[in-house]
Amino acid sequence: MSGDHGLRSSISASLNALNQNSALHICLVGDEAAIRSSLLASNYDSARLSICHSPDVVAMDDLPSKALRYKKQSSMYRALELLRDGNVAGVVSAGNTGALVAMGCIILDRLPGVRRPAICAPVPAKNGYTLMLDLGANIECDAEHLYQFAVMGAALSNALDGRDAPRLALLNVGAELIKGTSVVKEAAELISADSRLNYIGFAEGNDIFSENIDVMVCDGFTGNVALKVCEGTANFIRGQLKETFMKSLYGRLAALVVKPVLNAFQKDINPERYNGAALLGLNGVVIKSHGGSSVKSFEAAIHQAARAVRGDLTQAIASQLHTTES
Amino acid sequence: MSGDHGLRSSISASLNALNQNSALHICLVGDEAAIRSSLLASNYDSARLSICHSPDVVAMDDLPSKALRYKKQSSMYRALELLRDGNVAGVVSAGNTGALVAMGCIILDRLPGVRRPAICAPVPAKNGYTLMLDLGANIECDAEHLYQFAVMGAALSNALDGRDAPRLALLNVGAELIKGTSVVKEAAELISADSRLNYIGFAEGNDIFSENIDVMVCDGFTGNVALKVCEGTANFIRGQLKETFMKSLYGRLAALVVKPVLNAFQKDINPERYNGAALLGLNGVVIKSHGGSSVKSFEAAIHQAARAVRGDLTQAIASQLHTTES
Structure with a gap:
């Protein structure tokens, strides 16, 4: 400790x-x-x-x-x-x-069967959060890696939230099938060919925050950039709002309402601080x-671990990827 | 028209x-x-x-x-x-x-010498904006493409703002030299080997908003995702703030201060609307x-075109990339 x-x-x-x-x-x-x-x-x-x-x-x-x-x-x-x-x-x-x-x-x-472990963390979204992976453990990925991330992310969503068929999306530059890199297109084929996965298709950067996606899959380079852009955007907006607020007494009062919302968001998405990030x-x-866990967020991480154990996360991933390999 | x-x-x-x-x-x-x-x-x-x-x-x-x-x-x-x-x-x-x-x-x-045209647009940043490219014209890039984006982005910064030595950064998952994909590492070598470029090194997703970077270079996949994550984050924060505001009369008053700031940011970073995006x-x-240009933003795009012409943007790119090729 x-x-x-x-x-x-x-x-x-x-x-x-x-x-x-x-x-x-x-x-x-x-x-x-x-x-x-x-x-x-x-x-x-x-x-x-x-x-x-x-x-x-x-x-x-x-x-x-x-x-x-x-x-x-x-x-x-x-x-x-x-x-x-x-x-x-x-x-x-x-x-x-x-x-x-x-x-x-x-x-x-x-x-057995797992080619690369991945870092998966919740990103705040409408009506809850989206589990996103990989967030930086794997900078260069092939289609098979992305497929495995989809399997592992779905297993985590199932173990944590009891979702039978978590809605999986692949992060891309457009929703149309012709969009994206060859790796992303091949990964889409692998994921959609696995009938145990509830694959809903390609999604774009702004869809991370959508209430229609449970698990967003991407390579660790894109995931890391995306998470840091989230953080940077929130930080930038906070700075702009602060400047506006400081211009008037009325603004200073408004700041009191806004600050807790921005602070909570900033804390949730700070990539140095993935709270409750699972190593899958x-x-x-x-x-x-x-690292800078408050009591409350460390507590949440303990409960998350307990839920993952109770949901038999490790076994779920092992059996699905083992089946795939054999 | x-x-x-x-x-x-x-x-x-x-x-x-x-x-x-x-x-x-x-x-x-x-x-x-x-x-x-x-x-x-x-x-x-x-x-x-x-x-x-x-x-x-x-x-x-x-x-x-x-x-x-x-x-x-x-x-x-x-x-x-x-x-x-x-x-x-x-x-x-x-x-x-x-x-x-x-x-x-x-x-x-x-x-002559240009392998791929790129889309370059200003993203709001502290003390102004960061020119970012590519934003989606080139989904798969090699190191030479990224190098050419750096040259073209620097030429645009010079033509628009008269910067003699625009500060160039390569978008990556960490600032250390050992970080990143092989393409990004090779691009860093090509860019830093060109003494005409003021390369300041790798930068991370949150650095897009930094006042220390004039031009941020990345492949079109990462650029597109980054811009849409910006948009999504701003939109999400707006939604969260709105919910908070609606809870009280005082909150509704605060909303009046915050709304214009968020609207302006949202408009600036909406990728469907790159305002004043240059095709380099x-x-x-x-x-x-x-597409939904207001008079004011269309006016800005006209002035931007005029500055690019006056700054001899096309010739600047041609001469630098032509020299490189020969």
């Missing part, structure tokens, strides 16, 4: 989550003495909370390759080992995303909560 | 532009009788305004290939012929973008004003 806010918010979030879900067990991985001292004043069901000591932490600026080699005593490494060995059913981390992906691939391994395709449930 | 708003706004814009720039001559291409009747009540310097009759128009939903074949009597076709034959120095059109690109390629031809790489200055 590390994360920008240190132990405090992850421990508070864990205790809240235990209170809210009586079926939940949590193992806190980190410096045992520090964890114990943080827990001292709290009331909790000690039968459902254990501690696993790890002396080291992965820093937010550690290179993934170096973390993998030199941080075997870190809480991140240890937590993934617990998952690999069946001691826990899922891992939630607010640590370094690159290190988490790298360690996940080595310690947990990919599921690994042999185990791994959820990344953002 | 066609466009969603018909003749009225383009004629008013033309008369205003003639008043504002005494060096300007305008040739209105379209149905002569309709143009003459629109001009009846107006005062203007008839020595600087001529009319060229064309009986047909390209519709907004005409397929580019069909427009090219069947609309040789259209105002768009005729205007590009006037440019090709040296009768005018630039063309401004509010018509069908696809048809304009296709007709431009055939009637004007590409400049053709043998002549062609500016696309958006």
Whole structure:
């Protein structure tokens, strides 16, 4: 346990989550003495909370390759080992995303049939959110990768929200079949040929926010750019509004109404902070909560991990991609 | 002359532009009788305004290939012929973008050395705007294409704003040299090897709005997605704000301050409406004003065309890419 806010918010979030879900067990991985001292004043069901000591932490600026080699005593490494060995059913981390992906691939391994793990996060949309993947784990993708992302995204939507037939779309530059790169067109054929998927067709950048799409599939380059453009646009609009507001007293009053809306959106889409981003395709449930997680958002990430475990996410992906391969 | 708003706004814009720039001559291409009747009540310097009759128009939903074949009597076709034959120095059109690109390629031809024409439009940014290209004319690009976009974008920035050394960035998923696709990395080498270009390095999606970048280069797939994500984000924020505002009287008052800011942004970044988008790489200055152009924005497109002509945009691109090729 590390994360920008240190132990405090992850421990508070864990205790809240235990209170809210009586079926939940949590193992806190980190410096045992520090964890114990943080827990001292709290009331909790000690039968459902254990501690696993790890002396080291992965820093937010550690290179993934170096973390993998030199941080075997870190809480991140240890937590993934617990998952690999069946001691826990899922891992939630607010640590370094690159290190988490790298360690996940080595310690947990990919599921059989999975060619590339992907990062999938919710982007706010009308009436809820759209799950979008990949968000940067795979910069260059072929059609088969995109097809696998569709399968994994659909499985996540099913596990998290219980959707039987999540509506899948492929991000493209137009809705017509003739549009797009050869990779996107070939991926569309692979996805629509799989009758287990509810593929609704190509979608465009603005459709991310549509209430008609549950899962938006794209390569990690496009996904990363799209998410950062979201963030940049929101930031830019905030700046323009602020300038307008500052011009009058009336404007300053208006700002009080607008600020919370923009702040909430900004927080939701900040790509440095994918809150509740799932690393899909690994042999185990791994959820990344953002580095500067508030108690509430870390709590949400814990519940998300629990839902993914209960929804048998890993098995769902394994069985569908295994079938595809054979 | 066609466009969603018909003749009225383009004629008013033309008369205003003639008043504002005494060096300007305008040739209105379209149905002569309709143009003459629109001009009846107006005062203007008839020595600087001529009319060229064309009986047909390209519709907004005409397929580019069909427009090219069947609309040789259209105002768009005729205007590009006037440019090709040296009768005018630039063309401004509010018509069908696809048809304009296709007709431009055939009637004007590409400049020697230019591999692909590109669509370049201003995206609002802090302290002004960032010129971004390509915005959808070229869905699959190699490193040489991106390099040529950089040259053409820099030439446009120079012609429009008189910048001697426009700051160029390549859109990527991170600022570090090791980031990105092989195409983007190779393009970075080509661009930085050209000492005439002021290349500042990789930039991310949120940097489009930065005041430190004059020209952002990307392939047409990424550019199209990025622009539509901008539009979608702005639209989504507007929707969220509206909901918040509607909850109280005070909120409804705040909406009055916010609405014009969001409307202006939305209009600027609507990809269906690239206002003042330049088609770069053709043998002549062609500016696309958006279909639903207001008088003011059509006027801006006319002034932009005039600046591009005065700044010798076509020659600047030709000489730099010709040198590169030889």
